[in-house]
Amino acid sequence: MLDFRITLEARNPARGCLRHYRVEAGTDLFGIWVVEISYGRIGTVGRSRSFVVRDEDEARHLAQSILKRRATAPRRIGVAYRILELIDPAGWAGPYGAMLTSAASPAGDFSGP
Numbered sequence: 001m002l003d004f005r006i007t008l009e010a011r012n013p014a015r016g017c018l019r020h021y022r023v024e025a026g027t028d029l030f031g032i033w034v035v036e037i038s039y040g041r042i043g044t045v046g047r048s049r050s051f052v053v054r055d056e057d058e059a060r061h062l063a064q065s066i067l068k069r070r071a072t073a074p075r076r077i078g079v080a081y082r083i084l085e086l087i088d089p090a091g092w093a094g095p096y097g098a099m100l101t102s103a104a105s106p107a108g109d110f111s112g113p
Helices: 056-070 073-077 094-103
Strands: 002-012 017-027 033-041 047-053 082-087
Touching (some): 033 056, 047 056
Antiparallel strands (some): 002 017, 033 047
């Protein structure tokens, strides 16, 4: 069962930065909490990691710590991530979702193709 998903993208062709990041959290068929992340350059297979956690609180904490790091992207990589997809009925993204959204350009678009 999927309880949380966020898909992020950072594009700045002038700097050669074309990144994709996805975080998903939910329970598997046995009721065990799993947090999966996938990331990499847009247009490539990229990398994936899965974390088995004890409970929903630990899954939420892991997802929020990942989003907190993504929110610092403008300082680290020179371009902000923007939210492409958000499934968050329980409000896991919280202030981090707002930071990621506000860090993007007002129109939500980036220059370039």
